[in-house]
Amino acid sequence: MSVMEEVSLARPEIKSRKTFSQQMRDFPWWGVVLVLGITLAFVAMLQSEQYRAALQFIVNPDNTTEIAAGILIKTGVRVTLLVTVVSYVIALVLGLILGIMRVSGNPILFHLSTLYVEVMRGVPMLVLILWIGFVVVPGLRDATNGAFELSRVQGGIAGLALGYAAYLAEVYRAGIESIHKGQMEAARSLGMSYVQAMRHVILPQAIRRVVPPLANDFVAMLKDSALVSVVAVPEILQSARLYVSRTFRAFEGYNSAALLYLILTLLFVFLVRYIEGRWRVDA
Amino acid sequence: MPEPIIKTVDLHKHFGQVQALRGVDLEVMPAQVAVIIGPSGSGKSTLLRCINHLEKPTHGHVYIDGVDLEDKKTKINAVRAEIGMVFQLFNLFPHLTARQNITLAQQVVRKRRDAEREQIARDLLARVGIPEKADVYPGQLSGGQQQRVAIARALAMNPKIMLFDEPTSALDPEMIKEVLDVMLDLAKTGMTMVCVTHEMGFARAAANRIIFMDEGLVIEDTTPEELYRNPRHERTKLFLSKILQH
C-alpha cells in the first residue's frame, strides 16, 4: 500500500477520534453566550424608562443634526458608522499610496512616506484628533479668512483617516514585501515598467494577502471612532456624554453606549471572519 | 563580419565584499547557443542578470545589439522586451492562468490587440506541448509544465535573445526532458540563447559554445566537443569530472 493511500485511509479515523472536550473547545460557546447576553441585556433595558430614554437619545434624538458628506445625520449610531466608513475609505486609499511609496526605490518618496508613518504612529490618536480639531481646523479657517472651514465631523474624519493611513500603510507594505522578489524580476524581464509590474503583478497578489488584516482594522477603527467625541462629533459616545451631562444618569448613558458599540463591532467581527474564511478558500 | 548581439566589456559586479563578476568580456553572435557552466557561486546568474540589467554592473558595459545599457538614454524596458528570461523557480504569476501569464506583457508592453495576443498564447501553449492547460493556474501545474509556460511567456514577446538560468535544476528528474526538448526545438529555430545549465546532453546537442566560469571570470570558452576532449585548465577538468559523474 502506498503512503498516499495510508494517509487518506487514516484521515476519517483521526476525525472521529476527536475527544468530547475537543469538540466542546471547537464550538463557539463564547459567541452563544455573548449573543444571548446582549439580547437579554437589551430586552431588560427596554423594560426600563430611563434606559429607553438613554437609548432614544443616542439612537434617535429629537434634535442635534449635522450635515456631513452631504448626508443629513441625526443619530449617534449613524454618525459613528459614517465617520468610520468615510475615514476607513480615505485611510485605505492614502495608506495604499503611502505603502507603495515606502517600498519604491525612489529616495524622496521613501523618506517622505517613512516620515509620515513614523510621525503619525508616534502620536496618540487622541492627541492627533484634538490637534486637528483645535489647531489645524481653526488655523485653516483663519488663514483662508473663513473660506475653508471643516465641520466637526469632517475634522474628526480627517484625524482618524490620517492616523489610520499610517497603520494601513504598514499593512500594505508588509503585504507587498511578502511577494517573492522573483515576481517583480519576471515582470521587469518581460519589459514591464516598475509601475506596470506593481499594478498588474505585485499589487493583485499583495491585496489578496492584506484583505484579512485590513478587515480587522475596520473593526479597530469602529471602536477608535469613539475618540472623535473629544471634538464634539455627535457620535455614540458623545451622545451618551451629552445625555449623562443633562440627566446625571451615567449608568444608563454609558451602559447604552457600550452595548451599542458591542453590537456594532460584533456584527463586523462576524463579517470579518466570514471574509477571512472565503479568502482562505479562494487562495 | 556580423556584429555580436550581446557584448560585455570588462564587466564587474560587487555585492558588498563579494566580487560576483571580476571582469567578464563576452561576445555572443546572433543565433549562437551558448551554455555556461561553473561551480555554484561562480557568477553565472549574475552575468545573465547583468545582460538584461536586472543587476546594474559595478563597472564595465553591456551592449545589446550595439546599444549600451549603461547609457542614460537607453530605454531599458524596450531592451528587456527583446530579451526573454527563464528562471530556475519559474516565477509564473500565480494569480493569473497559464494563458493570462502569456498575454499580460503582450498587452501592457507590446500593446497587442486582444485577438492577436490570445492567438499567440494558444499557438505557444501548443508549441510547448500543453494546449489543454490554457485556463489552469500555475499552482495546479507540475514543475515541468510551469517551466514550459514560463518559456512560452518569454517567447510571446518575440525576443531576439533568450536567457535561461538553470531552468531544469528545480525539476524532478522525469520532467527535465520535457523542458530540454522545448529548449532544443527553440535552438533549432535560430534563437540566440545563453543557458546556464549543467545538462551536458543538452549542451552537446544544442550548443555551439560552452563557457566555463569560476570565481567571477570566464576560464574557458570553446565548443562542447573541444571541452570534453581537451579541457585546458585543471579547474575545468575537476569540475567536468564532478558533473559528469551523474
Ligand SMILES: Nc1ncnc2c1ncn2[C@@H]1O[C@H](COP(=O)(O)OP(=O)(O)O)[C@@H](O)[C@H]1O
Ligand atoms: N543579491 C545578492 N546579494 C549579495 N550577494 C549576492 C547576490 N547575488 C549573488 N551574490 C553572490 O555573488 C556570488 C555569485 O552568485 P551567482 O551569480 O548567483 O552565482 P552562480 O549563479 O554561479 O551560482 C555568490 O557569492 C553570491 O553569494
Ligand SMILES: [Mg+2]
Ligand atoms: Mg545561479
